[in-house]
Amino acid sequence: MGKYLVLQTDFGLGDGAVSAMYGVAHMVSDEITINDLTHDIPPYDIWTASYRLYQTVKYWPAGTVFVSVVDPGVGSHRRSVVAKTAYGHYIITPDNGSLTHIRNYQGITEVRNLDEVKSRLPHSEESHTFHGRDIYAYNGARLASGEVTFEELGGIVPTDSIVEVPLVEAKYDGKIFSGSIDVLDVRFGSLWTNIPLDYFKEAKIDSGDRLQVTIYHDGKKVYQNIMQFVRSFAEVEIGEPLVYVNSLINIGIAVNQDSFSDLYNIGTGTSWQIELRKAAKVIFEED
Known part of the structure; x- marks a missing residue:
């Protein structure tokens, strides 16, 4: 010892x-x-x-x-x-x-x-x-x-x-990744989910892919946006939201050099749930 x-x-x-x-x-x-x-x-x-x-x-x-x-x-x-x-x-x-x-x-x-x-x-x-x-x-x-x-x-x-507090099980149904926002990266306001990186690997989600992120509080939608899955915060502009892998090898949500939690009033625990899905590519035709 x-x-x-x-x-x-x-x-x-x-x-x-x-x-x-x-x-x-x-x-x-x-x-x-x-x-x-x-x-x-x-x-x-x-x-x-x-x-x-x-x-x-x-x-x-x-x-x-x-x-x-x-x-x-x-x-x-x-x-x-x-x-x-x-x-x-x-x-x-x-x-x-x-x-x-x-x-x-x-x-x-x-x-x-x-x-x-x-x-x-x-x-x-x-x-x-x-x-x-x-x-x-x-x-x-x-x-x-x-x-x-x-x-x-x-x-x-x-x-x-042993006494336990309730947990929300992370899931991937072949299309949607779902789980809970378990805790904050307190100093920086990033959201740590319980969705494991293995689910992204199973779905062949790669760095650079765009994901639709939806956040619910007590079942009510409170946030939705499309953001990029990146390896580092520096891959997006300052103030831009992103999806990344946290230190526990789970999926996190953040804003580069700002607090996602403060900006959008997002909390943690089983009442805060999140869904991600791969966003469709948008092709703009030239005039």
């Missing part, structure tokens, strides 16, 4: 919450390396927490321990769990849907229940609203440092009992 601990929360960095998690982890062991996935998950947004784990986890060495704390049910009867992924990583998180994308797209081999009474920071028993510090960071550091093993953290939980 590489002794890496990676933290994700919706806490932001405006107060000492994340620093307290670091401190607890270093009290457990000064030999672990602590890194941040992000602390800018929108408050209570379990969907985005799940997606950011999917986006990131497999690019870390096997054995890395992730702690994901987006926990609107903190202090309630929701479970705390530690999951082992098919790639050999560990994720400690509330059982509230944060493991959805990992389970469906990368695989989870085993899940164990984390005892919130016994497995917690010593002398924190009276605290019921900061499990990120008292339970998740504490046990994440114990696991990353080798103080405890995965098996010692708790009893086995049936994988099919």
Whole structure:
């Protein structure tokens, strides 16, 4: 195990919450390396927490321990769990849907229940609203440092009992590619869909082809345009929309040097769906 601990929360960095998690982890062991996935998950947004784990986890060495704390049910009867992924990583998180994308797209081999009474920071028993510090960071550091093993953290939980948030299945029916707008490339406002590049390969969609892009919100059409499928943003003019392949090898929608999301008020999640189809060539006859 590489002794890496990676933290994700919706806490932001405006107060000492994340620093307290670091401190607890270093009290457990000064030999672990602590890194941040992000602390800018929108408050209570379990969907985005799940997606950011999917986006990131497999690019870390096997054995890395992730702690994901987006926990609107903190202090309630929701479970705390530690999951082992098919790639050999560990994720400690509330059982509230944060493991959805990992389970469906990368695989989870085993899940164990984390005892919130016994497995917690010593002398924190009276605290019921900061499990990120008292339970998740504490046990994440114990696991990353080798103080405890995965098996010692708790009893086995049936994988099919894990809470999931709804997903929209990407489809290709021979003519139309359809799926959901799962998340934004936050800083640049590009749309990341769940439509895999393999569907384009199956349909022999090549760089330079033009595609009709239609976006729906709760079933209502809110955007439609024809744009080019390109390898890089530089292949279209500044301000021009485009279709591209994102870093997860799925289809993305963007505007060169602008925010597609801001320009057209496009959001993310299962209520935002997208369709693409190859646009017919338009031939202009000379007079």
